[in-house]
Amino acid sequence: MDQSFSPAIEALGLTKRFEETVAVAGVGLVVGPGRVHGMLGPNGAGKTTLLTMLMGLVRPDAGTIRILGRTRDEFGACMLDGVAGFVESPRFYPYLSGRRNLALLAELDGGAAASRIDEALDLVDLREQAGAKVGGYSVGMRQRLGIAAALLRDPRLLILDEPASGLDPAGMRDMRALVARLAHDGTTVLLSSHDMAEVEELCDNVTIMRRGGVVFDGSMGTLRQRAPDPAFRLATSDDERALEVARDAPGIAAAVAGDELLVHAQRDNLDGYVIALGRADVAVRRLDLESSPLEALFFALTEDEPEESAEPAASVPQEATR
Numbered sequence: 001m002d003q004s005f006s007p008a009i010e011a012l013g014l015t016k017r018f019e020e021t022v023a024v025a026g027v028g029l030v031v032g033p034g035r036v037h038g039m040l041g042p043n044g045a046g047k048t049t050l051l052t053m054l055m056g057l058v059r060p061d062a063g064t065i066r067i068l069g070r071t072r073d074e075f076g077a078c079m080l081d082g083v084a085g086f087v088e089s090p091r092f093y094p095y096l097s098g099r100r101n102l103a104l105l106a107e108l109d110g111g112a113a114a115s116r117i118d119e120a121l122d123l124v125d126l127r128e129q130a131g132a133k134v135g136g137y138s139v140g141m142r143q144r145l146g147i148a149a150a151l152l153r154d155p156r157l158l159i160l161d162e163p164a165s166g167l168d169p170a171g172m173r174d175m176r177a178l179v180a181r182l183a184h185d186g187t188t189v190l191l192s193s194h195d196m197a198e199v200e201e202l203c204d205n206v207t208i209m210r211r212g213g214v215v216f217d218g219s220m221g222t223l224r225q226r227a228p229d230p231a232f233r234l235a236t237s238d239d240e241r242a243l244e245v246a247r248d249a250p251g252i253a254a255a256v257a258g259d260e261l262l263v264h265a266q267r268d269n270l271d272g273y274v275i276a277l278g279r280a281d282v283a284v285r286r287l288d289l290e291s292s293p294l295e296a297l298f299f300a301l302t303e304d305e306p307e308e309s310a311e312p313a314a315s316v317p318q319e320a321t322r
C-alpha cells in the first residue's frame with residue numbers, strides 16, 4: 001500500500017475503564033496523513049485518556065490502534081518511532097536551561113536528535129531564551145519548549161494535549177501559528193482542546209467527545225452544515241413591540257430571556273430585523289453575539305439532558321476522515 005495515503009492514526013473500538021468509570025467507550029478514530037485533527041469535548045469527556053492510549057502510554061482494555069500503519073507490537077523496541085507530543089503539560093527540570101533540558105532528552109532519544117536542537121528552538125521561537133532556566137519560563141514558553149522537545153524526534157505525527165491551555169491571548173496566537181506552520185510543513189497533528197474557536201481555526205477534521213463516546217466525527221465543513229443559526233442577545237426600548245416585529249420578520253426566532261431578548265437568526269435576516277425595528281420606532285440598545293453557530297452546536301452535542309441516563313454515548317464515527 002502507498003504509505004503516504006495510509007492513515008496516520010487508525011483506532012477501532014478503544015475502551016478504557018478506571019474502576020467504575022468508563023473513560024473511553026468503544027471509540028473509533030481515523031486521522032489522515034498531513035491533517036490537523038481536533039479532539040474536542042468538555043472536562044472529563046475522555047480526550048486525555050484517548051491520547052495517552054494513542055501515544056502508547058496506557059494500554060486500552062479493548063480495541064486496536066494502528067499508528068503510522070503499525071500496531072504497538074510492530075513498533076517493537078523503537079517505541080512509536082515517528083510519533084511525538086505531550087499529554088497534560090510537558091515536564092522539564094526547572095533548574096536547568098531550556099537547551100540543557102532538550103540536550104538531555106536528545107541523549108535519551110539518541111540518533112540525530114541532538115543535531116536538531118537549534119532547529120527545534122528556532123521553530124518554536126525560543127532560541128534567544130534557550131540559555132535561561134526553565135523555572136523562569138512563562139506557561140507559553142514551557143508549552144513551546146514541549147513542542148520543541150517533540151520536534152527533536154522529527155515526528156510525522158504530533159499529538160498535543162491542549163497545547164494552548166493556560167496561555168494568554170498572545171501566547172495562544174503564537175501557539176496556533178506554530179501548529180499551523182508544522183501542519184503546513186507536512187506533520188500530521190492531533191490536538192485536544194476545549195475551545196471550538198481554536199479547533200475551527202486550526203483543524204481540518206474534528207472528533208467531539210462526550211462521556212467517553214463520540215458524538216461527532218467528521219470535517220469542519222460537515223460540522224458547519226449541521227450548526228444552527230447563531231444566537232444574539234438583544235436589548236431594545238420596547239421588547240413587546242420587538243417580539244411582534246419578530247413574528248413578521250423572515251428567518252427570525254425571538255424569545256424573552258431575562259430582561260433581554262434572545263434572537264436566533266442568520267446575519268442577513270438579522271439585518272432585516274434590525275431595520276424593521278427602526279421602522280417600528282423600536283430602538284436597539286444592545287446587540288451581542290451570544291454563541292457562534294459552532295459553539296451552539298458544541299453545547300447542544302455535549303451538554304447533558306436532565307433526564308438522560310449516565311451510560312456513555314455510543315461511538316461510531318459518522319464520517320471517516322481521509
Ligand SMILES: Nc1ncnc2c1ncn2[C@@H]1O[C@H](COP(=O)(O)OP(=O)(O)OP(=O)(O)O)[C@@H](O)[C@H]1O
Nearest residue numbers: 018021022023041042043044045046047048049050
Ligand atoms: N488515572 C485515572 N484514574 C481514575 N479515573 C480517571 C483516570 N484518568 C481519567 N479518569 C477519569 O476518566 C474520565 C475521562 O478523563 P479524561 O482526563 O480522559 O477527560 P478529558 O476529556 O481529557 O478531560 P479534561 O478536559 O478535564 O482534561 C474522567 O471521568 C476522569 O475522572
